[in-house]
Amino acid sequence: MISSKISRRYAKALFSLGQEEGNYSEYGKDLQEFSSFCSANTEFFHVISNPVYSLEDRKNIFNIVLKRSDFSPVTKNFLGLLLDKNRIGAIEAISNFYSKLSDEVSNITSAKVLTAKPLKDEVIKKLKDALIRLTSKEVKLDLEVDESIIGGIVVSIGDLVLNGSVKSQLEGIKESLKRGEYN
Numbered sequence: 628m629i630s631s632k633i634s635r636r637y638a639k640a641l642f643s644l645g646q647e648e649g650n651y652s653e654y655g656k657d658l659q660e661f662s663s664f665c666s667a668n669t670e671f672f673h674v675i676s677n678p679v680y681s682l683e684d685r686k687n688i689f690n691i692v693l694k695r696s697d698f699s700p701v702t703k704n705f706l707g708l709l710l711d712k713n714r715i716g717a718i719e720a721i722s723n724f725y726s727k728l729s730d731e732v733s734n735i736t737s738a739k740v741l742t743a744k745p746l747k748d749e750v751i752k753k754l755k756d757a758l759i760r761l762t763s764k765e766v767k768l769d770l771e772v773d774e775s776i777i778g779g780i781v782v783s784i785g786d787l788v789l790n791g792s793v794k795s796q797l798e799g800i801k802e803s804l805k806r807g808e809y810n
Contacts (some may be wrong), residue, residue: 634720641705642728657702662722665744668676685710735765741773741781
């Protein structure tokens with residue numbers, strides 16, 4: 628596996644090219660689609676990312692799949708370069724960092740939302756609207772359910788964590804009792 632530093636370098640290179648050409652969004656979609664394809668087809672990914680197999684064999688299999696895609700020529704060349712340089716194994720990390728770069732330029736932020744039970748659609752919309760007002764950016768929500776928080780909600784946006792869970796409130800009361808703040 629290649630380092631995250633190298634993954635970021637490859638993502639930045641393609642992103643810069645995409646910005647110059649005005650196609651960064653298309654390249655990002657192509658990368659995400661290829662990364663998802665690799666995740667869903669583990670045998671294919673194992674073969675193309677494993678240097679035990681000859682580069683020629685890996686290229687043949689790789690090219691068969693790419694011919695069936697509607698990726699842009701730039702994306703196909705980029706993926707081919709990753710294969711040639713034995714970096715194709717990092718496609719998920721490269722795609723994820725590319726997505727972050729694209730979101731940054733598009734004024735989009737991601738928020739991880741943790742709740743004890745699934746939220747209703749109307750609550751999700753209200754939460755998203757509140758986070759848009761808070762951040763002054765468009766917000767992508769990553770919703771997760773974790774029953775251990777008992778109730779309430781935990782929202783993480785970058786370094787900011789808004790913890791309104793029942794579990795954290797109970798822990799706060801417990802600590803206050805230990806310190807003797809309640810008589």
